[in-house]
Amino acid sequence: DADVTQTPRNRITKTGKRIMLECSQTKGHDRMYWYRQDPGLGLQLIYYSFDVKDINKGEISDGYSVSRQAQAKFSLSLESAIPNQTALYFCATSDSWEETQYFGPGTRLLVL
Amino acid sequence: QQQVKQSPQSLIVQKGGISIINCAYENTAFDYFPWYQQFPGKGPALLIAIRPDVSEKKEGRFTISFNKSAKQFSLHIMDSQPGDSATYFCAASVAGNNRKLIWGLGTSLAVNP
Numbered sequence: 675d676a677d678v679t680q681t682p683r684n685r686i687t688k689t690g691k692r693i694m695l696e697c698s699q700t701k702g703h704d705r706m707y708w709y710r711q712d713p714g715l716g717l718q719l720i721y722y723s724f725d726v727k728d729i730n731k732g733e734i735s736d737g738y739s740v741s742r743q744a745q746a747k748f749s750l751s752l753e754s755a756i757p758n759q760t761a762l763y764f765c766a767t768s769d770s771w772e773e774t775q776y777f778g779p780g781t782r783l784l785v786l
Numbered sequence: 787q788q789q790v791k792q793s794p795q796s797l798i799v800q801k802g803g804i805s806i807i808n809c810a811y812e813n814t815a816f817d818y819f820p821w822y823q824q825f826p827g828k829g830p831a832l833l834i835a836i837r838p839d840v841s842e843k844k845e846g847r848f849t850i851s852f853n854k855s856a857k858q859f860s861l862h863i864m865d866s867q868p869g870d871s872a873t874y875f876c877a878a879s880v881a882g883n884n885r886k887l888i889w890g891l892g893t894s895l896a897v898n899p
């Protein structure tokens with residue numbers, strides 16, 4: 675969905691490096707999410723934010739941190755990347771009165 | 787512990803056939819059950835959703851069947867087409883301000899021409 679953009683789309687990094695994945699949305703939604711997708715493991719929630727001042731841990735937050743810089747921007751950081759963080763990462767947004775989540779195109783991350 | 791169990795993990799169907807994907811849940815507080823469709827290289831997108839006050843919802847070739855007593859819901863794709871080849875996720879959520887989706891593990895569907 676072009677209304678939710680993620681940068682970069684692909685990233686290769688080395689073990690121990692700090693990396694930031696960025697998400698922006700023009701849908702005007704107040705809720706934003708970061709998911710990780712691994713083959714056979716579905717979508718795992720890393721962090722979610724219901725408004726700019728609200729940050730919540732998801733199922734697999736260890737090794738990750740987030741920042742909600744504005745209503746439209748939600749960044750995911752890996753402070754010290756490790757190989758098992760190699761995965762496809764998705765940002766999603768939703769409105770507080772609607773259950774539908776709108777996903778970005780994903781960021782494919784490879785940690786060597 | 788997987789709160790929403792999805793099966794099968796993969797499915798191959800011939801063009802024109804019926805694709806059926808099943809999900810089961812334990813939490814009786816779930817009140818919203820969506821299905822998302824994901825094409826390769828794309829993010830998931832909402833396909834169809836149902837609430838427990840109805841037993842079936844149909845949108846075009848896609849139908850959700852919901853069995854509250856059995857705590858199961860399923861996606862039926864009628865007249866399956868090669869363009870339906872994708873990964874399908876079921877999900878569920880509980881009503882309230884902190885609503886989050888609980889996801890199944892996904893089903894990879896391949897429709898052979």
